[in-house]
Amino acid sequence: MELWTGLYLMGFLNMAFGSPEASYSIHLNKLSFEDAQNHCRPGGFLTNLTREAEIAAIQKAIWEKNNKTATSFWIGLKKNKGQCVHQTKPLKGFRWTASDSEYSHGFKWKEDPMGTCTDERCGLLWVEYSDSETKNIALGDASCKQKYPFICKRNFAVPCPSPSILGTHDIIIPQNDPYTRHIICSSGAKFTLKCSNNLVWNVEGDENSDVSQLCLQCESGYRRVASGNCVDINECELANPCKHTCQNTDGSYKCKCPYNEDSDVCGESTTPTTDLENNDVHPTYLDVNKNQPNPVSRNETAVEIEEQDGDVSNIVVPVIIALLIFVVLLVIVAAIVKGCLRRRTVKLAQKKAEAVALNGSNSMENGNENKHQSERDCKL
Template identity: 25%
Template sequence: MPQAGRGSEPRWPAPRMAALLWALLLLVLEAGPGQQQACLPLCSEGRCLTVNWAGLDFDSAAVACRRRGGELLTLQAQSSHQLLAQLAPVLSGSFWMGLRLPAGSCSDPGEPLRGYRWTSSSANETFNSSWVQWAAGAAVCSPSCVALAQYQVWTERPCSDRPDGFLCRTMDSNACWEQEHFFNDPIRCDDAPCQQQCADAEGGVRCSCFHGYVPDSGDPHRCRLHCAQQSCPAVCAAGACRCADGFLLEGQQCVDIDECHMGQCDQSCLNTFGSFLCSCRRGFLLTGQVRCVAVAAGEVVTPADRDSTLRAASAPSGPFLWVWVGATVVLVAAVFLLRVYVVRRQKRRERSSDQQVSEELLK
């Protein structure tokens, strides 16, 4: 096969070139709109409520709450009512609460809670249920549990169902984040598998983070800045200061960005520490994470369409316009470079073919 001369250009295999171009594109796209977070904390007066997006049956949801130092939501304090009142207008989907029908009984619309009992032994028996709106339907029998649906509607469902998620009550503002992760790997801490703190354990290692950090959801070996309140001290080094996502640097303090005051959502908006939640009124569907589009009369909205989305923001910019412009530029450049590569390769083949013909004629 003829070899390229000194002046010829290096030959990159087509698969390698394509992989490089796609890597450049994905690098830009990663800076786009935030992904939905699996857990949202809301706190007031030392009490917190967490919204967990995970399709679990009732018993599994209760175990998940206890594992994080809490329990399925029971409305036993005024602060719990206030937190739920803030959340309900933007809560889309169906989420388990701490209400279960006693074994061997059936629901009774004439009773305050239709005969359901709070799963917490400390729940207030004098709970005022006058504001509760139950979904229409015939009486059901155990095993049945209660889920809170959109527009503050309480629904009776088999406890084996797997709704969109569950609501936990806790005293820990960091309950959404696992503080320690175990990795079952044949490595030790001497191999530096953890970014911050490491502890050898039987069969692997345990990685954890310093105060003010939480494990990164994308790679729990690593840690990221975290603030579970209105403001936190910035992390400064070598004259530069950093804040957690969704916080703005003011001096040496990181202050939560109120995305709702910035008009990030078309309709309903709930600001949280470092994030925000968008949702829509009846008759509208949330699309593109922040926009509400009218639903045609008679159109069926599936649970997958009702995607109230929690987003993280690292700066008070617009709807990430420049990120997508950059992504488009990279994509166009990738197509152009790939076309140039193909054309040049074709020309090299033509020159090689002409050279072989010339050599045959000289013979």
């Protein structure tokens, strides 16, 4: 038990007094002194300043942050209530929170801290910038409740646990950088993870990402972006699936049309040319050409029509009606033709009867004439 206690104490002292393996992270988000301390834990703490090499490393880290607007940072320097400010002491009565010491290394103060024995005061690191580096580092103080950027210190001897990621993936560990991981998902998506000061893995540039979901497929209507989060797919911009106006919704979309237009022809126009169900994509998937839908006139009242897969009755009913009209027309034409044929038959029968009657009359007249001729021949 005593052995483990000793090892832990040695590790903490190495962190506090500046091990050659210590690293420093600059945080530009403004927090109170207590919140800044909690943000650095458990893998680190608000930095102290113990050696020239450490001061140079901190200056370099501030410069590489590439933000010349932040000129004051919380560091692990504090005067508690009941302790007095002593202007003659190197640290003016303040102490390093990591080691509870007053080691000063000859630091200068930008201005003397406020003289008090009752108020709690916390230490700041003031910096100035030149064209190529930070310069003129000095100490300062402020109320611990005020909010400033802060500097965390961490020792590489404190390991970051292996990231827990669901789904099929590969992990690449860079050489000489135990706090970075490169993730390659089976879909081809790639992410870079960084281990934070509180020993939690996050996607680089996003301290609130959930790395466990990186290689899982997003829900329908969503896709994964560079931050590792699932975001809504804007179907209206990617494929313009509507004939008139397209309205993007959370996970889907709606088509709109003018008020007086037939709603049956106001829905989707064509099959989208982009795969809208591509949920697990490379982070660069956001860089696409946008096709904007035709807007509805401001003077027109739009009616929303829910997304449909297609109504078969919209095709069947008109076809049936057309067939019925065609059959009726055929019946009418047949009736007309039949009537015409019947009248023609009657007329032909009448003409035939008249012809027969006429032929009969002629035969009788010829018979009588022959009879009278015979009688005349006899008389002679």
